Amino acid sequence: MQRSRWGWGYEGQLDALSGAVKRASQFFGQLQSAMPVADADLELPTPRTPIPAALSAFADASPLTRARFTWGKSYTDRVRGFYGDYSIAPDFVVQPTNDEQVHQVLDVCDRLQLAVIPFGGGSSVTGGVEARPSARQRGAVTMDLSRLDQLLEVDSVSLTARIQAGIFGPALEKQLATHGLTLRHFPQSFEFSTLGGWIVTRAGGHFATVYTHIDELVQSVRMLTPQGLLETPHLPASGAGPDGNRLICGSEGTFGVVLDAWMRVRPRPRFRAGASVHFKDYWQAVAATRAIAQSGLFPANCRLLDMREAFLNQVAADGSSVLVLGFESADHSMEAGLARALEITRDFGGVCPKGPSLREGEGGERGDDSGEQWRASFLSGPYLQDAMIQAGILADTFETACTWQAFPALYEGVTQAVQAALTEVCGGGVISCRFTHVYPDGPAPYFTFLGKAKRGGELEQWLAIKNAASEALGKFGGTITHHHAVGRMHKAGYAKECPPLLAESLRAVKQRLDPHGIMNPGVLLPGE
Numbered sequence: 001m002q003r004s005r006w007g008w009g010y011e012g013q014l015d016a017l018s019g020a021v022k023r024a025s026q027f028f029g030q031l032q033s034a035m036p037v038a039d040a041d042l043e044l045p046t047p048r049t050p051i052p053a054a055l056s057a058f059a060d061a062s063p064l065t066r067a068r069f070t071w072g073k074s075y076t077d078r079v080r081g082f083y084g085d086y087s088i089a090p091d092f093v094v095q096p097t098n099d100e101q102v103h104q105v106l107d108v109c110d111r112l113q114l115a116v117i118p119f120g121g122g123s124s125v126t127g128g129v130e131a132r133p134s135a136r137q138r139g140a141v142t143m144d145l146s147r148l149d150q151l152l153e154v155d156s157v158s159l160t161a162r163i164q165a166g167i168f169g170p171a172l173e174k175q176l177a178t179h180g181l182t183l184r185h186f187p188q189s190f191e192f193s194t195l196g197g198w199i200v201t202r203a204g205g206h207f208a209t210v211y212t213h214i215d216e217l218v219q220s221v222r223m224l225t226p227q228g229l230l231e232t233p234h235l236p237a238s239g240a241g242p243d244g245n246r247l248i249c250g251s252e253g254t255f256g257v258v259l260d261a262w263m264r265v266r267p268r269p270r271f272r273a274g275a276s277v278h279f280k281d282y283w284q285a286v287a288a289t290r291a292i293a294q295s296g297l298f299p300a301n302c303r304l305l306d307m308r309e310a311f312l313n314q315v316a317a318d319g320s321s322v323l324v325l326g327f328e329s330a331d332h333s334m335e336a337g338l339a340r341a342l343e344i345t346r347d348f349g350g351v352c353p354k355g356p357s358l359r360e361g362e363g364g365e366r367g368d369d370s371g372e373q374w375r376a377s378f379l380s381g382p383y384l385q386d387a388m389i390q391a392g393i394l395a396d397t398f399e400t401a402c403t404w405q406a407f408p409a410l411y412e413g414v415t416q417a418v419q420a421a422l423t424e425v426c427g428g429g430v431i432s433c434r435f436t437h438v439y440p441d442g443p444a445p446y447f448t449f450l451g452k453a454k455r456g457g458e459l460e461q462w463l464a465i466k467n468a469a470s471e472a473l474g475k476f477g478g479t480i481t482h483h484h485a486v487g488r489m490h491k492a493g494y495a496k497e498c499p500p501l502l503a504e505s506l507r508a509v510k511q512r513l514d515p516h517g518i519m520n521p522g523v524l525l526p527g528e
Contacts, residue, residue, distance in 0.1 A: 003068070003192075004386070005039060005064070005067055005068055005081065006036055006071075006078055006081025006082050007036075007078055007081070007082075007383075007386035007389075008073055008078075008192070008382040008383050008385065008386050009191065009192060009382065009383055009386075021384075021387050021388065021391050021393070027428070027429070027430055027450065028393065028428075028429075028450075028451075028452040029452075031391055031392040031393065031452065032392045032453075032455055033390060033391050033392055034082075034390065034392065034455060035390070036081070036082045036083075036084075036390070037082070037083060037084030039064060039067075041084060042063060042064075042067055042084055042086060043084070043086075044063050044066055044067060044086050044089045045086075045087060045089060047061055047066075047091040047092060047139070048091050048138060048139040049091050049092075049112070049114060049138055049139035051092045052108050052112065054104060054108050055094055055104065055105060055108055058094055058095050058096055058097065058101055059092050059093065059094045059095070060092060060093050060094075060095065061091065061092035061093070065093050066086070066089040066090055066091075066092070066093060067081075067086045067089060068122075069089075069090055069093050069119055069122065069129075069131075069142040069144065070086045070088060070089045070090065070130075070131065071086075071122075071129075071130070072122055072123065072124030072125060072126070072127065072128060072129045072130070072487075073122065073123050073124065073125055073189075073192075073382065074124070074125040074126065074127065074396075074489065075125075075385065075389075075394075075395070075396040075462055076127075076459055076462060077125075077127075078385065078386065078389055079389060079458045079459060079462075080459075082389055082390075083456075088130055088131055088132055089131065090117065090131035090140050090141060090142040091114075091131075091139040091140055091141060092141060092142075093119075093141070093142045093143075093144055094141055094142070094143050094144065095143075095144045095146070095147055096143065096145070096147065096148070097147045097148070098148075099224070099259055102143070102148075102224055102257055102259065103224060105141070105143055106224060106225075106226050106256075106257070106518075109141055109518050110226045110516055110518055112138065113136065113137050113138050113516065113518070114133070114137060114138060114139050114140065114141050114518065115131065115132075115133035115134065115137045115139070115140040115141065115518050115519075115520070115521050116140075116141055116143055116257075116518050116519055116520070117129055117130070117131050117140060117141070117142045117143065117253065117520050118143050118145060118196070118200070118253040118257050118258075118519075118520065119142050119143060119144050119145065120145055120146070120165070120166060120193060120194030120195075120196050120197035121146070121168060121189065121192045121193040121194045121197055122192070123189040123192050123193040123197065124197075124201070124485065124487060125484050125487075125489075126481070126484055126485050126486060126487025126488065126489040126490055127487040127488035127489045127523075128201065128252055128253070128485055128486075128487035128488070128520070128523055129142070130488065130522075132488075132521065132522050133521060134517060134521040134522065136517070137517075137518065137521070143257065144166075145165055145166035145194065145196055145257070146166045146168070146194065147166060148164040148165055148166035148167070148196075148259065148260070149164055149166045149167040149168070149171060150163075150164050150167065150175075151163050151164075151167070151172070151175040151176065152164060152260060154176075154179050154181070154265075156179060156181070158236070159181070159264065159265055159266060159267075160219055160262050160263065160264055160265060161176060161179075161181065161183075161262070161263055161265045162260055162261070162262050162263075163183075163195055163260060163261060163263055164195070164259070164260045165194060165195050165196025165197075165199070165257075165258040165259055165260055165261065166194050166195075166196060167194060167195050168191070168192065168193065168194055169185075169186070169187075169189075169190035169191060169192075169193060169194075170190070170191060172195060176265060177268065180267060180268060181265040181266065181267060181268065182265060182266060182267075182268045182269075183217060183263055183265050183266075184205070184206050184207070184211075184265075184266055184269075185198060185203070185205035185206055185214055185217060186205055186206040187203045187204060187205050187206075187483075188381055188382060189203075189382065192382075195261065195263070196257075196258040196261075198214040199214055199218060199221065199248065199249055199258055199261060200248070200249070200250065200251050200252050200253055200258060200485075201250065201252060201483075201484070201485035202214060202215055202249050202250040202483065202485065203483055203485075204436060204437060204444070204482065204483030205217075206300065207300050207437075208299060208300060208301050208302040208303060208435075208436070208437050208438055209293065209298045209299060209300070209302060209437070209438060209439070210298050212437040212439075212444075212483075213249075213483065214249065215245070215246065215249045215250075216264075217263050217264045217265075218245050218249060218261055218262075218263060218264075219234065219235070219236065219245075219261070219262040219263060219264055220232045220233055220234045220235070220245065220261065220262045221244075221245055221248045221249075221258060221260075221261045221262075222258070222259045222260050222261070223248050223251075223255065223256040223257065223258050223259065224256050224257050224259055225255055225256030225257075225513040225514060225519070226256070226513065226514045226515070226516065226518060226519065227512065227513050227514070227515070230244070230248070230255075230256065230513070232244040232245050232248070234262050247509070250485070250524075251524070252485055252486065252487065252520065252523050252524045253519060253520035253523065254510060254514070254519050254520050254521075254523055254524050254525060255509065255510060255513045255514060255519060256513060256514070256519060257519075266330065267330035267331075268330060269328040269329060269330050270329070270330055270360055270361060271328065271329045271330070271331075271332060271333050271334050271359075271360055272326065272327065272328045272334065272357075272358070272359040272360075273326070273327045273328075273333070273334040273335055273337065273338035273356060273357070273358050273359075274301070274324075274325060274326040274327070274338070274356070274357045275325050275338060275341075275342060275352050275354075275355070275356040275357065276315070276322055276323070276324050276325070276352065276353075276354065277322065277323040277325065277342065277345045277350040277351065277352050278316060278318075278320040278321070278322055278350065278351050278352075278353060279320060279321045279322070279323070279345075279348070279349060279350050279351075280319070280320060280349065281321075281349060282306055282307065282321045283408070284348040284349045284350075285304055285321040285322075285323055285348070285350070286304065286407065286408075286443075287348050288323065288344060288345045288347070288348035288350055289302065289304045289323055289435060289438060289443070290404050290438075290443075291344050291347070291348070292325075292341050292344055292345075292438075293438040293439060293440055293443075294440045295340070295341075295344060297327075297337050297340060297341055299325055299326055299327050299337070299338075299341060300326050300327060300328045301324055301325060301326030301327075302323070302324075302325060302326075302435070302438050303323070303324045303434055303435055303436060304321065304322070304323045304324075304434060304435040304438075304443075305321060305322045305323075305324070305432075305434045306321050306432055306433045306434065307319050307320060307321050308430060308431070308432035308433075309432035309433060309434045309448065310322045312430070312432055312448070323345065323350065325338065325341055325342075327341075333358075333360075334358075335356075335358055338356050338358075339356070342356065388450070389453075389458075392452065392453045392455065393450055393451070393452065393453060394426060394429075394449075394450065394451040394452065394453040394458055394461055394462060394465075395448070395449070395450050396448075396449060396462065396465075396466075397446060397447060397448045397449075398446075398447050398466070398469050398470075398473075398484075399436065399444060399445065399446040399447070399481065399482045399483060399484060400414075400444070400445055400447075400473050400478035400479050400480070400481070400482055401437075401439075401442060401443070401444040401445075401478065401479050401482040402442050402443070402445070402476070402477050402478040402479070403441055403442040403477065404441065404442050404443065406442070406476065406477035406478070407442065407443055407445070409476050409477075410445070410472075410473070410476035410477060410478050411433060411445065413472050413475065413476040414445075414447065414469060414472040414473060414476065414478070415431055415433070415447075416472075417468045417469065417471070417472035418431045418447065418449055418465060418468055418469050418472070419431055420468070421464055421465045421467075421468035421469075422449060422451045422465060424464070425451070425460075425461045425464045425465065426451030426452045426453070426454075426461060426465075427451075427452060428451070428452070429449060429450055429451030429452070430449065430450045430451075431447060431448070431449045431450075432447070432448045432449075433445050433446065433447050433448075434446050434448075436482070436483070437482070437483075444482045444483070445478075446482075447469070449465060449469075451465070466489075470490075470492070470493050473493070474493065474496060479497060480493030480494055480496075480497060481493070481494075485524075486523070486524045487523055487524070488522060488523060491523075491524070491526065494524070494526060495526035495527070498526050503525070503526040503527060506524075506525055506526075507525055507527065507528065510525060510528070
C-alpha cells in the first residue's frame with residue numbers, strides 16, 4: 001500500500017471512517033467537502049543547491065519524494081499538503097543505510113552550510129521536521145532515517161535491547177516478539193513513528209502511570225553530532241553527574257542525529273484485567289481517578305473521558321463520563337489490582353455496567369466493549385483527522401499537564417476559552433477532554449476541538465483557536481505540551497516556561513555540538 005502524500009496513513013483508508021465523520025457532522029449542518037490536489041498537479045520550488053557528489057548514491061531530489069518529506073502531520077501540515085502547498089520542500093532527501101553515511105551527510109552539509117533535518121516517521125505535530133534553513137545557510141537537506149531499522153542486540157538477562165533509531169513501531173515490536181519481548185511503548189502515532197523520533201520528542205506511550213514517557217525506557221543512546229559521537233554509558237543507573245540521556249531526550253534533532261539506543265524491554269504481558277467505569281458526575285470521576293493515581297496500584301491504563309469525549313468515541317451516549325482501566329503483567333494475575341481499583345471508583349459513584357474483563361495468554365488487548373471501542377477510536381484518530389479535513393471539519397487536539405489542585409480551574413478556563421474561539425471563528429463547535437496519563441501529583445489532560453471549516457481559511461481559523469488554547473493553558477497553570485514536543489509550534493509557550501538561564505545553557509550546548517547551526521535550525525531552542 002502507498003503512504004498518503006498529505007495525510008496520515010495509507011491511501012484509501014478514509015472510506016472506513018464515514019460513520020465517524022457523520023457523527024461529528026451532526027454538530028455543524030451542511031458541510032463543504034473537497035478532494036486534495038492531485039500529485040500530478042503539484043508545483044515545487046526549484047532546489048537551491050544540487051546534490052553533492054559525495055551523497056549522490058543515497059540521495060533523491062525527485063518532486064514527489066521532496067513533497068513527501070516537506071511536512072509533518074499536524075493539522076496545519078495536512079491542510080497545506082491537502083491544498084498542494086509544498087513551498088518549503090527540502091532541496092533533496094538523503095536516505096542513509098549505516099552510521100558512516102550519516103557521518104558523511106553531517107560532514108558535507110557542515111562544510112557546505114546546508115541545514116540538516118532528521119526525519120523518522122514524519123509524525124511530528126509541532127512543526128519539528130520542516131526544511132527551513134537559517135539566513136546563513138544555502139539550502140536544506142532532509143535525512144530520512146527509516147533505513148536504520150534493525151534490532152541490533154538483545155540482552156535477555158538484563159532485559160535490554162540495542163535498536164536502531166529509524167525503526168517504526170510495528171517493525172520494532174515484531175522483531176522483539178521473536179525474543180518474547182516488547183518495548184511496550186504505544187503512542188497514538190505508533191504505526192508511523194520511529195524509536196528515534198520517540199526519543200528526541202520525549203514521546204508519551206502506552207503506560208498511563210509510572211513509565212509514561214520514553215525517557216523511562218532509555219538506558220543509553222548513541223547520537224552523532226557535527227562535532228562527533230556522543231554516547232552515554234550502557235548502565236542501569238548512575239549517580240555520576242547530570243544524566244546525559246536526559247540531554248538527548250527531547251532535543252528534537254537540534255544537537256545531532258540519534259543512531260541507536262539501548263532500551264529497557266520486558267516480557268510480553270500474559271495477564272490482563274480491564275474495566276470501564278461510568279460516572280454521572282464528572283468531578284466525582286476526576287476524584288476517583290486521582291484516588292487511583294495516588295493509591296500505588298499503578299494501572300497500565302487509566303484514561304478518563306469526559307461526557308463529550310465518551311460520546312464522540314461511541315463509548316457512552318447517555319451523558320456519562322467514562323474511566324477506562326487496565327492492568328497487565330507477564331508474571332501474575334491482575335485480578336486483585338483491578339478489584340481494588342473498582343472499589344475505589346464505587347466510593348465515588350462509579351458503575352461498571354459490563355463488569356471486569358480478565359484475560360490470560362498472548363495476543364490482543366481486548367477488554368469490555370466500551371474499552372475496546374475507546375482503543376479502536378484512539379488508533380483511528382489520526383486517520384479520522386484526514387477524513388475531517390476532506391469533509392470540511394476543523395479538528396485538532398492539544399495536551400497539557402497540571403497539578404490536581406489546578407485542574408478544575410484549568411478545565412473550565414480552557415474549555416471556555418476554546419469554546420469562545422470556536423464560536424467566533426467557526427460559528428460554534430465542540431471541545432472535549434480526556435486524561436492520557438495520570439500521576440500522583442496531577443493529570444495530563446488532552447483536549448479535542450471540532451468546528452466547521454471555511455474552505456481556504458482553515459489556517460487562520462486554527463491559529464485563532466490554538467492561540468486561545470495556549471494562552472489559557474499558561475494562565476491556568478498547565479504546560480504548553482505534555483508529550484507532543486516543542487518544535488516551532490510551541491516555541492513561544494516553551495520560552496515562557498523555560499528559565500532564562502536554562503535557555504542560555506541549552507544554546508551553549510547547541511554551540512558546542514553544532515557550531516555552524518546546521519541541525520534542525522529554528523526548532524525548540526528559545527531565542528534561536
